Amino acid sequence: MSSLTEISVSSPADFHVHLRQGPMSSLVTPHVREGGFSLAYVMPNLKPPITTTEQALAYKHDLEKIDPRVHYLMTLYLSPELTPDEIRKAKKAGIVGVKSYPRGVTTNSDGGIESYEVYYPVFEAMQEVDMVLNLHGEVPSDASANVHVLNAEPTFLPHLFALHAAFPRLRIVLEHATTRVAIEAVKSCGNTVGCTITPHHLALTVDDWAGQALNFCKPVAKYPDDRQALRQVIRDGHPRFFLGSDSAPHPSHAKTTCATDHGCAAGIYTSPILLPLVTDLLDSFGALDKVEGFVSRFGRVFYKVDELAPALRDGGDAAVVLRQVPPERLQDNRVPERYVSADGQDVIPFWAGRGIRWEIVKQ
Numbered sequence: 004m005s006s007l008t009e010i011s012v013s014s015p016a017d018f019h020v021h022l023r024q025g026p027m028s029s030l031v032t033p034h035v036r037e038g039g040f041s042l043a044y045v046m047p048n049l050k051p052p053i054t055t056t057e058q059a060l061a062y063k064h065d066l067e068k069i070d071p072r073v074h075y076l077m078t079l080y081l082s083p084e085l086t087p088d089e090i091r092k093a094k095k096a097g098i099v100g101v102k103s104y105p106r107g108v109t110t111n112s113d114g115g116i117e118s119y120e121v122y123y124p125v126f127e128a129m130q131e132v133d134m135v136l137n138l139h140g141e142v143p144s145d146a147s148a149n150v151h152v153l154n155a156e157p158t159f160l161p162h163l164f165a166l167h168a169a170f171p172r173l174r175i176v177l178e179h180a181t182t183r184v185a186i187e188a189v190k191s192c193g194n195t196v197g198c199t200i201t202p203h204h205l206a207l208t209v210d211d212w213a214g215q216a217l218n219f220c221k222p223v224a225k226y227p228d229d230r231q232a233l234r235q236v237i238r239d240g241h242p243r244f245f246l247g248s249d250s251a252p253h254p255s256h257a258k259t260t261c262a263t264d265h266g267c268a269a270g271i272y273t274s275p276i277l278l279p280l281v282t283d284l285l286d287s288f289g290a291l292d293k294v295e296g297f298v299s300r301f302g303r304v305f306y307k308v309d310e311l312a313p314a315l316r317d318g319g320d321a322a323v324v325l326r327q328v329p330p331e332r333l334q335d336n337r338v339p340e341r342y343v344s345a346d347g348q349d350v351i352p353f354w355a356g357r358g359i360r361w362e363i364v365k366q
C-alpha cells in the first residue's frame with residue numbers, strides 16, 4: 004500500500020478488448036470510456052470473424068456510432084482468406100494488427116489456425132508493412148499428448164520463439180500471459196516482442212475458477228507462483244509488458260450453466276471498472292507508481308500510437324485522475340451486480356458487489 008491518495012494517468016489504453024456486436028456491443032462499448040479508457044484495441048472474434056479490411060472498417064464505424072469518445076484500433080482474424088495483398092490493403096486502411104487463435108481453444112475460435120508455416124507469406128507482408136501479430140498463446144488440449152488447460156500456454160511457447168526467429172522485425176504480442184515461463188520467454192526475446200497482462204490474471208489463481216464459472220476464462224488463471232511472476236514484471240516496470248484487459252462479456256446464462264458441449268463460456272468482464280480495478284490491484288502489490296507505464300505509456304510506445312493517432316498525442320485526451328476510497332466509503336464504491344442490454348442479456352462483471360479501493364474523480 005502506498006501513501007499516495009491521488010494519482011493521474013494520461014491517456015489510458017486497453018490493448019485487448021472484446022466489444023462484440025448487436026445489442027451486446029451497444030451495452031459494452033460505452034463501458035470502455037466509463038472504465039477510464041480512451042483507446043481500445045479491438046478483437047476480431049465476432050460471428051462471423053472479421054477477416055477483411057471492409058469488415059474491420061464497417062465494425063469500426065459501428066463502434067464509433069455507439070461511442071465516438073474512444074479511439075478504436077482494429078484487427079483482422081488470421082484465417083486462410085487472409086493474403087499478403089489483403090495485409091497491404093489493411094495497412095493502408097489503418098488496421099493495426101492480426102489476431103491468431105489456435106483452433107477451438109476459446110470463444111469463437113472454430114475458424115482458428117492449425118499450423119503457422121502456411122501463413123509465413125502473410126507474416127512476411129506484415130513484417131514489411133509493420134503490422135502487429137497478436138497471439139493467443141495456447142495450443143489446443145490433446146489428451147494423447149498430455150496437453151491440457153494448465154500446460155497449454157507453456158506448450159505454445161516454442162511457436163513464439165520460432166515466429167520471432169523467422170520474423171525478427173515483426174512486432175508480436177503474446178496476449179494475456181498467465182505463467183512465469185511465458186513472462187521469461189517474452190523477456191528473452193528481442194524488442195519486437197511484447198506481452199499483455201489482464202487484471203483478472205493478476206487477481207486469480209486456479210482455486211478461484213475451479214467450481215466458479217464466473218472466473219473461468221482462457222487462458223485459465225494458473226498457480227500462485229505464476230501470478231507472482233506477472234506481478235513482479237509489472238513492479239519491475241518492464242516496458243514490453245502492458246495492459247490488455249481481455250474484457251470479454253457473456254450473458255450470465257452462458258456463464259452459469261454448462262449447456263454447451265464446451266461447458267460454460269470463457270471470459271471475464273472488466274471494462275466498466277477497468278482503471279479503478281487495475282489501480283486497486285497494482286496498489287495491493289506495491290506497484291502504484293507503475294500504473295501509468297503499465298496502462299498507458301508502454302503499450303502506446305510498443306504500438307507506435309503516436310504515429311497511428313496523432314490527434315491523441317497532441318493532448319486529444321486529458322489525464323484521468325483517480326482517488327483512493329477511504330475504508331468507511333468502500334461500501335459506496337461497489338461494482339454493480341449486473342449490466343443488462345436492450346434485448347435483456349445480463350452480464351455479471353468481475354468483482355460484482357465488491358468494493359474497489361480507487362475511483363475515477365476526473366476524466
Ligand code: DOR
Pocket residue numbers: 021048109110111139219220221222249251252269270271
Ligand atoms: O476468456 C476468453 N474469452 N478468452 C478468449 O480468448 C476469448 C474471450 C471471448 O471472446 O469471450
Ligand code: ZN
Pocket residue numbers: 019021046249251
Ligand atoms: Zn481475448
